[in-house]
Amino acid sequence: MELSDLRSFVDVAERLNIRRAAMAAGVRPSTLSRRIARIEGELGVSVFERHASGVRLTRAGRDFFDTASNAIRDLEFGLRRARAASKGASGNLQIGIFASIASGFSYAAIRLFRSQYPGVEIDVTEGEPNVLLRGIRERKLDVAFVTGDCDLRDLDCETLWWEAVALALAKDHPAAHAERLQWSELRDERFIVSLQEPGPEIHDWLVARLGGLGERTRIVRYAVARETLFVLVGLGFGLSVVSRAGVGVAYPNVVFRPVGDPDDILPFSVAWSPDRDNPVLRRFLSVMRAMASGQPPPPVD
Structure with missing residues (x-):
């Protein structure tokens, strides 16, 4: 019939x-x-x-x-x-994250995309960068947010935004009332980082900034997740750093202060598979690129 x-x-x-x-x-x-x-x-x-x-x-x-x-x-x-x-106006988008999306570029990008494409179902998975990248290769994720200027042979990767760094310290720390701190003022401090991702990357980043301040600066590593690390900061175990997006998350007895020069920024990238045929992914990347370039988002068909 x-x-x-x-x-x-x-x-x-x-x-x-x-x-x-x-x-x-x-x-x-x-x-x-x-x-x-x-x-x-x-x-x-x-x-x-x-x-x-x-x-x-x-x-x-x-x-x-x-x-x-x-x-x-x-x-x-x-x-x-x-x-x-x-047309990418409906469907599913699987996003992998490992850093906080409580504020900053990634938060704004997801918020804008959801407002433009309410018919798209967005799933968010949190994990370590290597796990997220494996998820893309196994077609479990469409895109992942990662720190640094990534160079991956089998995946497409694009650096889209940079975030300033904030110092995390206990509220009762003597420097907690300062409006901004310089690395030279922290030569006698004890820093703590996680052994889990992105702890090793943050450790290397701190070494590059603190290496010239003398041997009194210590960096201690703990086998804990990000949330527990900042609980330890509030307990006075030491100082740590976080991107500005992470400042939107509250931890007991922890305050965040700007540190270093304006050039102390962390690059953030998005990674995806060039073989992933998902129109929603293409729309999402277009929205993020427009935001990164300061242009209006692409029109919805």
Whole structure:
């Protein structure tokens, strides 16, 4: 049974007049009559009774009308969803994160994308960078936010934003009331980092900044997650650093202060697979690139 036949049947059933249904559909009445005849031939029953002013549904016609109208509605809904998915206006986006998205560029990007594409279902997975990158390779994730200027042979990677660094210290630390701190003022301090990602990267970053301040500066590593590390900061175990996006998260007895020069910034990148054929991913990357360049986001089709 042709879809055009079903549409014609529903049009006539809704108007109970072949001529008016033909005018609304832009076809000749004889065309609708032939389509109705084909349906009755396939069903083996009459769906309409003819009379002088039009037609009326038979009992079999009323039953078939419910089935046909529901089928057409479901089909049209499916077509709309498929077209929206092909344009990136609906579908799923799997994002991997390991740093805080409580504020900053990544928070703003996800917020803007959700406002522009409310039909997209976004899933967020948190993990260490190597786990997130493996998730992209295994097609479990579409995109991941990572620190640094990444150079990956099998994945596409693009540095899109930079964030200033903040110093995390206990509220009762003598330097907690300073508006901004310099690295030279921290030569006698004890820094703590995590052994988990991105702890090793932060350790190397701190060594580069503190290396010239003398041997009294210590960096101690703990086998704890990020949240526990900042709890230890609040307990007075030492100082640590976080990107400005992480300042949006509150920890017991911890304050954050700007540190270093304005050039003390961390690059952040997005990584994805060039083989990932997901229109939603392309839309998301376009929104992030527009934000990074200071341009208006691309229009929604």
